[in-house]
Amino acid sequence: MSKSIFVIAELSGEGLHPGSLEVIALAGALEPSKLTVVVLGDQLADIEDQLKYSAVDSVIKVEHPCLQHYSADAYLASLMPLINEWQPELVLLAHSYQARDYAPALAYEFGKSLVGDAVRVENGSDAWLVERQMFQGRALAEYRVKADGTAFVSVQPGAYSGQHLVPVSAAPAVTQYGADLADGEALRTRHIGLVGPSDKLVNLTDAKVIVAVGRGIKAPENLVLAQRLADCLGGTLAASRPVCDEGWMPHGCQIGSSGQTVSPKLYIALGISGAAQHLVGMKGASTIVAVNKDPNAPIFKIADVAVVGDLFEFVPKLVEELELAKKQVVTA
Amino acid sequence: MKVAVCIKQVLTKDSPFSLDKPALWINDNDVSFEVNEADTYALEEGVKIIEAQGGEVVLISLGPDRVVGVLKDGLAKGASRAIHVKMEDANSIQPAALADLLADVLKEEAPDLVLLGMQSDDRGNGQMAPNLARAMGLAHATLVTEVLPGDGELSLKREWEGGQFEEMAISLPCVLGIQSGINRPRYASMKGMMAAKKKKIESLVPPDTGQGSDTGGVSLQRIYVPVKTKSGKVVDGNDSAAVVEVMNQLNEVLALRSV
Numbered sequence: 001m002s003k004s005i006f007v008i009a010e011l012s013g014e015g016l017h018p019g020s021l022e023v024i025a026l027a028g029a030l031e032p033s034k035l036t037v038v039v040l041g042d043q044l045a046d047i048e049d050q051l052k053y054s055a056v057d058s059v060i061k062v063e064h065p066c067l068q069h070y071s072a073d074a075y076l077a078s079l080m081p082l083i084n085e086w087q088p089e090l091v092l093l094a095h096s097y098q099a100r101d102y103a104p105a106l107a108y109e110f111g112k113s114l115v116g117d118a119v120r121v122e123n124g125s126d127a128w129l130v131e132r133q134m135f136q137g138r139a140l141a142e143y144r145v146k147a148d149g150t151a152f153v154s155v156q157p158g159a160y161s162g163q164h165l166v167p168v169s170a171a172p173a174v175t176q177y178g179a180d181l182a183d184g185e186a187l188r189t190r191h192i193g194l195v196g197p198s199d200k201l202v203n204l205t206d207a208k209v210i211v212a213v214g215r216g217i218k219a220p221e222n223l224v225l226a227q228r229l230a231d232c233l234g235g236t237l238a239a240s241r242p243v244c245d246e247g248w249m250p251h252g253c254q255i256g257s258s259g260q261t262v263s264p265k266l267y268i269a270l271g272i273s274g275a276a277q278h279l280v281g282m283k284g285a286s287t288i289v290a291v292n293k294d295p296n297a298p299i300f301k302i303a304d305v306a307v308v309g310d311l312f313e314f315v316p317k318l319v320e321e322l323e324l325a326k327k328q329v330v331t332a
Numbered sequence: 333m334k335v336a337v338c339i340k341q342v343l344t345k346d347s348p349f350s351l352d353k354p355a356l357w358i359n360d361n362d363v364s365f366e367v368n369e370a371d372t373y374a375l376e377e378g379v380k381i382i383e384a385q386g387g388e389v390v391l392i393s394l395g396p397d398r399v400v401g402v403l404k405d406g407l408a409k410g411a412s413r414a415i416h417v418k419m420e421d422a423n424s425i426q427p428a429a430l431a432d433l434l435a436d437v438l439k440e441e442a443p444d445l446v447l448l449g450m451q452s453d454d455r456g457n458g459q460m461a462p463n464l465a466r467a468m469g470l471a472h473a474t475l476v477t478e479v480l481p482g483d484g485e486l487s488l489k490r491e492w493e494g495g496q497f498e499e500m501a502i503s504l505p506c507v508l509g510i511q512s513g514i515n516r517p518r519y520a521s522m523k524g525m526m527a528a529k530k531k532k533i534e535s536l537v538p539p540d541t542g543q544g545s546d547t548g549g550v551s552l553q554r555i556y557v558p559v560k561t562k563s564g565k566v567v568d569g570n571d572s573a574a575v576v577e578v579m580n581q582l583n584e585v586l587a588l589r590s591v
Contacts, residue, residue, distance in 0.1 A: 072462065072473070096493065097493050100458055100475065105462035113427045114459060116457060116459065133456065134456055135453070135454055138349075138557065139557050140555070140556055140557075141554075142553040143553060144553055146549035146550075188502060188506070189473060189502045191498065192487075192499040192500055194496055194498055195497045209586070215345075241513070245513030266582070266585045289581060295566075304565070307574050308566060314574060317572075318579070322582075325579070
């Protein structure tokens with residue numbers, strides 16, 4: 001079944017969002033009759049030069065001063081007539097923060113539900129087969145998305161690789177599409193400015209050893225236990241989102257989609273269940289040791305050593321053993 | 333200001349679950365339930381706004397009779413009154429159709445502001461705020477980390493990737509998806525619990541308009557628990573061998589003894 005696919009690409013700094021390239025690679029693998037990449041912005045200059053891949057058939061540039069900064073109203077007002085006119089059978093986009101804000105609403109406007117944060121998309125005979133996580137990664141759900149009109153799917157960053165896109169020398173054909181936004185008076189939101197990280201980032205990207213705590217640490221006074229383990233290993237203490245939301249540790253040491261992405265030699269996860277948003281930030285670690293009471297915790301699916309048990313029982317024993325080992329080295 | 337806060341009851345965090353026979357949902361009889369964590373932040377934000385400005389917080393939850401539990405809890409935490417939209421199988425309805433059902437209830441209330449948590453801990457679609465906004469013809473913003481009421485509009489801060497935040501304004505009425513961590517949700521006080529007993533919980537059955545059966549082309553085939561993707565070792569933390577196993581791993585990775 002060969003169908004036309006739109007990938008709505010997102011800009012990030014000077015280039016494309018890495019998730020957008022992953023989605024282009026996925027779209028190419030679905031063997032569409034035509035793959036069109038849509039980019040929105042104020043002035044898109046030669047953005048097509050960043051899309052010189054064999055998978056990309058054409059590029060649609062939607063340029064308007066009101067698209068200088070993202071807003072759901074301007075994106076929907078631009079994309080709805082475009083999709084109506086071109087009638088792609090599938091709209092794919094990276095499940096970025098921006099997509100979380102407008103992609104459900106875009107699908108809604110076409111009488112559809114977005115299937116969001118997909119980890120697998122396949123081309124079935126009369127439907128798209130899409131898989132996404134449920135219950136915070138503890139289960140997977142399979143959907144059939146009928147290829148009846150336009151279907152909308154957003155894809156979890158990191159679920160596919162953008163590495164295998166085949167570069168070509170010529171840029172794809174470009175179509176300019178005029179967004180009907182007048183001077184933006186119909187927009188109900190107003191961009192004021194961007195501000196950087198609210199508290200200082202702890203540099204975790206260079207850390208060789210990270211000991212990360214999750215909700216299972218239960219109370220801030222228990223952090224000292226995790227710190228002792230980190231000290232034994234010459235490691236850095238970090239946390240998952242709930243711990244930072246509680247104010248037990250600063251957001252600057254948060255790992256995951258809304259925090260930092262790390263790839264240490266050793267990652268010890270204490271009381272972290274492993275929601276997708278956390279895993280995306282640490283699955284590049286060479287060795288993962290996880291301690292959790294719940295045998296079905298998603299973190300165990302990617303752990304090299306899964307310690308099923310109470311961290312308050314296990315970690316003190318481990319710290320004791322490590323301190324003993326150190327002493328032996330000194331006295332030897 | 334009239335603030336509507338939509339909350340969902342979900343299975344208790346980390347509680348074990350089993351799948352039902354067609355593998356389309358979990359066995360509800362096996363598990364305990366609690367309020368969806370993200371929604372506690374939405375409720376707290378709503379209560380903070382009316383404490384500062386006056387007005388009321390109307391709490392809304394959609395689901396079977398058991399969801400009255402989270403409504404009572406929300407009333408004890410400062411909501412003014414509650415509406416229970418009775419539905420047995422709301423989890424089988426796709427997000428766009430569910431937004432239509434909820435929008436019908438909300439339009440009657442005509443709130444100035446609708447607040448929701450970003451994402452539910454069960455289905456995790458994270459679509460209700462934008463979909464509801466479209467169904468009601470209102471503006472929306474999600475991933476909101478700060479709300480400051482102004483004249484006919486709100487000043488917001490919202491989270492973007494890479495630790496960035498956007499400062500923006502949104503015109504009222506509007507729908508906001510509240511990011512977790514925006515505030516410190518309160519516990520119910522004894523006084524709050526006493527006051528809650530006098531607060532009204534209205535119960536209504538949505539008209540059977542057939543909206544729920546429109547899947548928008550999306551149908552769930554099955555839910556399953558994935559098998560391990562990495563062949564790691566599993567050890568019992570209560571067994572002393574666990575420490576030995578982890579020590580061996582650490583030695584291998586970090587060459588501890590050679591340091």
